[in-house]
Amino acid sequence: MKNLLPLFTFFLLSAASFSHINAQTVSFALKTTPNVNFDFNTIEKYQKGIIIPSFLTLRVESPGAEWDLYVGTTTTTNGFFDVNNAYGSSGNSSIPVNILQARVYNTANTTQTGTSFFNLSDISSPNYIIGSSGNDPAAPCGVTGANAAGSYNTQPQCYTFKVDLKATPGLNYRAGSYSLRVDFILMQDL
Amino acid sequence: MKKIFLFLAMLGFSATSFAQLSDEEYAYVTMDLQGILNLTMTTDPTVNFSFKSIPDYQQGITKFNATKLDVDATVAWDLFAYASTDRWVQVDAYSTNGTPLLPAEILEIQAIRPNASGATNNFNSFVSLKGLGNSQVGNGIPTVATQFLAGQVGTAVNQSYAPGAAAANPATNQFRLHYKIKPGIPATFPNSVVPLGAPGYAQAGYYYLEVVYALVEDL
Numbered sequence: 001m002k003n004l005l006p007l008f009t010f011f012l013l014s015a016a017s018f019s020h021i022n023a024q025t026v027s028f029a030l031k032t033t034p035n036v037n038f039d040f041n042t043i044e045k046y047q048k049g050i051i052i053p054s055f056l057t058l059r060v061e062s063p064g065a066e067w068d069l070y071v072g073t074t075t076t077t078n079g080f081f082d083v084n085n086a087y088g089s090s091g092n093s094s095i096p097v098n099i100l101q102a103r104v105y106n107t108a109n110t111t112q113t114g115t116s117f118f119n120l121s122d123i124s125s126p127n128y129i130i131g132s133s134g135n136d137p138a139a140p141c142g143v144t145g146a147n148a149a150g151s152y153n154t155q156p157q158c159y160t161f162k163v164d165l166k167a168t169p170g171l172n173y174r175a176g177s178y179s180l181r182v183d184f185i186l187m188q189d190l
Numbered sequence: 191m192k193k194i195f196l197f198l199a200m201l202g203f204s205a206t207s208f209a210q211l212s213d214e215e216y217a218y219v220t221m222d223l224q225g226i227l228n229l230t231m232t233t234d235p236t237v238n239f240s241f242k243s244i245p246d247y248q249q250g251i252t253k254f255n256a257t258k259l260d261v262d263a264t265v266a267w268d269l270f271a272y273a274s275t276d277r278w279v280q281v282d283a284y285s286t287n288g289t290p291l292l293p294a295e296i297l298e299i300q301a302i303r304p305n306a307s308g309a310t311n312n313f314n315s316f317v318s319l320k321g322l323g324n325s326q327v328g329n330g331i332p333t334v335a336t337q338f339l340a341g342q343v344g345t346a347v348n349q350s351y352a353p354g355a356a357a358a359n360p361a362t363n364q365f366r367l368h369y370k371i372k373p374g375i376p377a378t379f380p381n382s383v384v385p386l387g388a389p390g391y392a393q394a395g396y397y398y399l400e401v402v403y404a405l406v407e408d409l
Contacts, residue, residue, distance in 0.1 A: 028214075039222045040223050043228060046223075088265050091353060167221055173223060176223055177221070177222050178222075178223065181218055185212060185213075
């Protein structure tokens with residue numbers, strides 16, 4: 001009986017740990033993984049840029065865990081668009097990803113990036129919308145950087161984010177088709 | 191030994207339980223940059239010369255800033271000009287003597303800014319506009335004989351103008367052109383690089399000439 005006691009204790013602790021893990025999840029609900037295309041076919045669009053409003057909605061589900069949210073781009077060459085096709089020979093085809101801007105917001109205005117567009121960068125040096133790469137103090141819903149455990153179901157004003165995208169290439173780049181992937185990462189804040 | 195095993199098992203489990211939780215959402219973005227070349231004439235496309243006095247014939251008539259052109263481009267570009275025919279088209283004759291065959295070259299054109307690309311055939315000063323044959327523009331493709339307002343034949347560095355918009359780059363993307371015709375008395379058009387045929391002077395009449403401005407990608 002003495003020999004069984006440690007084993008029994010271990011199983012109890014294991015069960016407790018598992019229930020602890022199961023309560024702590026961070027995830028995006030109702031993902032849509034959109035495809036968007038910027039079609040620059042007039043001088044005015046080149047100069048003023050194109051905005052695709054509300055192209056993505058992020059719904060955060062994070063029961064029991066504080067969380068970080070950041071965004072960055074993924075391309076073959078870090079920091080530059082992938083070239084699908086070149087339509088001409090003049091101009092520079094190395095287009096930095098920072099000609100692409102995002103605006104991420106919720107109705108409680110808790111994002112650290114505010115309500116303005118910010119330039120995107122490679123995922124290796126991402127823009128933090130909520131939190132930072134370090135351990136952040138808990139911030140409740142309603143304050144900037146709100147990262148407390150919660151759900152878009154009960155507090156959509158802090159856990160639901162709309163994303164607008166804007167591209168302003170200017171006139172110096174080679175005509176062609178370009179692409180990249182924008183990654184939104186939701187991570188437990190440790 | 192059993193205790194050590196249990197301790198290691200607990201440690202291993204503890205390490206697993208601290209794995210950082212995360213989730214990702216991806217958006218795929220494509221961007222289509224289409225090549226755009228816009229040439230806009232902001233002035234009346236019809237320029238009329240009316241020679242009604244002896245001084246008009248002797249001194250000629252100059253139309254300053256007769257044509258204004260704006261270039262908006264997202265690709266490197268060249269701009270050249272030529273007459274669509276070798277001769278002026280006679281609409282009406284007012285006399286029976288003199289030749290009705292007036293070469294396109296009696297029209298002189300000057301651009302207010304010199305061609306920065308160093309093209310040998312240009313409009314940096316008043317110069318006869320070449321007719322279709324002399325300009326050697328075939329199927330819209332220029333040659334070294336073609337007169338360039340901007341850029342020149344070839345794709346080397348400095349043989350074209352850079353992408354840009356007219357509003358933002360007036361020095362390079364806006365063109366103002368002066369036109370000049372000097373008939374002289376008799377109307378031999380002494381400044382023309384192509385002489386008139388026999389009897390050597392023009393027949394009084396009403397003529398027109400079509401001038402082509404071509405904006406092309408520097409290929």
